[in-house]
Amino acid sequence: MMLDFRKYAISSAFRRVKKVVAVCSGKGGVGKSFIATGLAWYLKDSLRTGLLDLDIYGFSTHRFLCYVPNLRYESIEEAVPVQIDGLVYFSPVLLIGDRPFPVRGSYREKTVLDILSFVEWPELDVLIIDMPPGTGDEVILPCRYLAEKISTIVVTLPDPISLDVASRLVMLLKEIGVQTLGAVLNMCDSSVNIEKVGDVIVVAKVPHIHCVVSSLAQGRNPYVACPEVREYLKPIVEYVRRLVTD
Amino acid sequence: MHEWSLAYSIVSALLDLLREGKVKKIRKVVIEVGKLVQIDLDIFRQALQEVAGLHNLQDVEFEIQEVETRFRCSRCGYVWTWRDVLNKLAEEIQDPELRKTCLESIHLVPAAVFAYARCPACGSPDYEVIEGFDVKIGKIVGEV
Ligand SMILES: Nc1ncnc2c1ncn2[C@@H]1O[C@H](COP(=O)(O)OP(=O)(O)OP(=O)(O)O)[C@@H](O)[C@H]1O
Ligand SMILES: [Mg+2]
Ligand SMILES: [Zn+2]
Numbered sequence: 163m164m165l166d167f168r169k170y171a172i173s174s175a176f177r178r179v180k181k182v183v184a185v186c187s188g189k190g191g192v193g194k195s196f197i198a199t200g201l202a203w204y205l206k207d208s209l210r211t212g213l214l215d216l217d218i219y220g221f222s223t224h225r226f227l228c229y230v231p232n233l234r235y236e237s238i239e240e241a242v243p244v245q246i247d248g249l250v251y252f253s254p255v256l257l258i259g260d261r262p263f264p265v266r267g268s269y270r271e272k273t274v275l276d277i278l279s280f281v282e283w284p285e286l287d288v289l290i291i292d293m294p295p296g297t298g299d300e301v302i303l304p305c306r307y308l309a310e311k312i313s314t315i316v317v318t319l320p321d322p323i324s325l326d327v328a329s330r331l332v333m334l335l336k337e338i339g340v341q342t343l344g345a346v347l348n349m350c351d352s353s354v355n356i357e358k359v360g361d362v363i364v365v366a367k368v369p370h371i372h373c374v375v376s377s378l379a380q381g382r383n384p385y386v387a388c389p390e391v392r393e394y395l396k397p398i399v400e401y402v403r404r405l406v407t408d
Numbered sequence: 409m410h411e412w413s414l415a416y417s418i419v420s421a422l423l424d425l426l427r428e429g430k431v432k433k434i435r436k437v438v439i440e441v442g443k444l445v446q447i448d449l450d451i452f453r454q455a456l457q458e459v460a461g462l463h464n465l466q467d468v469e470f471e472i473q474e475v476e477t478r479f480r481c482s483r484c485g486y487v488w489t490w491r492d493v494l495n496k497l498a499e500e501i502q503d504p505e506l507r508k509t510c511l512e513s514i515h516l517v518p519a520a521v522f523a524y525a526r527c528p529a530c531g532s533p534d535y536e537v538i539e540g541f542d543v544k545i546g547k548i549v550g551e552v
Contacts, residue, residue: 165418165421165422165425165545165548166421167414167417167418167420167421167545168417170416170417170420170421171413171414171416171417174413174416174417175413233505233506233509234503234505234506234509237508237509237512238509238512238513238516239410239512239516257513257516257517257520257523258513258520258523258524261523261524262523262533263520263522263523264522264523264533264534265519265522265523269519269522269537269541270519272518272519272541272542273517273519273520276516276517276518276519277517279413279417280410280413280516280517282413
């Protein structure tokens with residue numbers, strides 16, 4: 163008899179987390195990690211906030227946070243998840259550093275389930291998940307195992323092609339039965355006249371911010387170094403904060 | 409830590425089986441543990457017994473079977489074991505702290521082995537784990 167005991171491990175690992183908000187997109191490279199990390203960074207001012215990087219191939223949130231894991235001295239068993247300026251954080255970078263991760267098929271699914279089950283999250287009002295692009299295991303499995311506390315935010319560029327793929331994602335999330343809180347149009351002028359992605363309302367339009375590029379190039383945390391980032395992300399931060407504290 | 413949470417989830421799964429009436433009584437549970445997961449078998453056994461005891465399952469016998477982990481290269485067909493991986497890692501990762509991190513990573517997320525190990529014969533990152541990859545419930549003996 164095959165017995166799935168993962169669900170117990172996962173609900174136990176997340177038992178102290180009130181809400182989970184997954185930041186997803188159809189297409190890659192549209193700014194999910196930038197938005198997800200910023201959302202977590204600003205939410206931590208007023209809520210107990212966590213950030214989980216579930217992009218097992220392309221994890222990158224540590225770069226936005228300018229966090230360099232010290233694989234040498236942090237025994238992962240004791241230090242997971244880590245705290246970065248009050249943000250409770252886990253990323254695969256803590257397990258494998260900067261090595262490539264050629265994991266596929268059923269091992270990929272198991273990787274996601276293992277990460278979801280072994281990280282013991284502390285009391286959190288909200289945990290933000292940075293998802294890889296698309297609708298694979300990383301998106302579907304948390305939706306399955308965390309169904310009662312997960313909702314999503316969809317990030318897309320304002321061009322027709324990205325919007326097309328994002329609408330398909332919105333459709334799928336609906337089918338899965340997960341609520342999509344809102345959409346963020348990234349690299350988008352405020353003059354752009356798009357108010358919905360599928361049937362999901364647009365809650366923020368974030369332009370291309372030059373300071374983000376330059377501060378990352380200098381190894382500085384853009385959420386600290388660029389005051390305009392806080393301003394542009396404010397609508398989505400406030401929106402999520404309200405939903406979470408309701 | 410990990411051993412205890414595994415024990416907790418396995419016992420929870422057994423309790424659900426009983427609750428749903430899929431089995432009436434559980435006599436024995438066989439659990440297969442792949443070597444690469446590096447479970448501390450004594451702690452695991454103790455954890456299973458204690459957690460089971462808390463839920464009136466103290467009569468269940470837990471049989472833990474360690475399974476050798478075997479890998480097969482998809483490029484050259486070479487077959488190797490967890491022991492070979494350990495030897496190779498000892499060679500490649502000299503810093504004991506880094507090695508500890510590596511082994512702990514594989515303990516928590518067995519697939520992390522794909523980040524740390526390559527085919528010993530040809531260096532390929534594309535290989536399969538033929539057996540002994542994770543912790544599985546192999547068999548449940550009871551009354552239906
Ligand atoms: N509004 C913005 N202004 C300036 N740079 C941005 C903005 N949004 C994203 N970027 C930059 O664009 C690049 C891609 O963004 P990001 O990594 O967040 O995309 P992603 O959707 O997470 O990608 P992937 O699909 O690979 O996970 C990053 O270098 C990021 O710093
Ligand atoms: Mg990303
Ligand atoms: Zn080979």
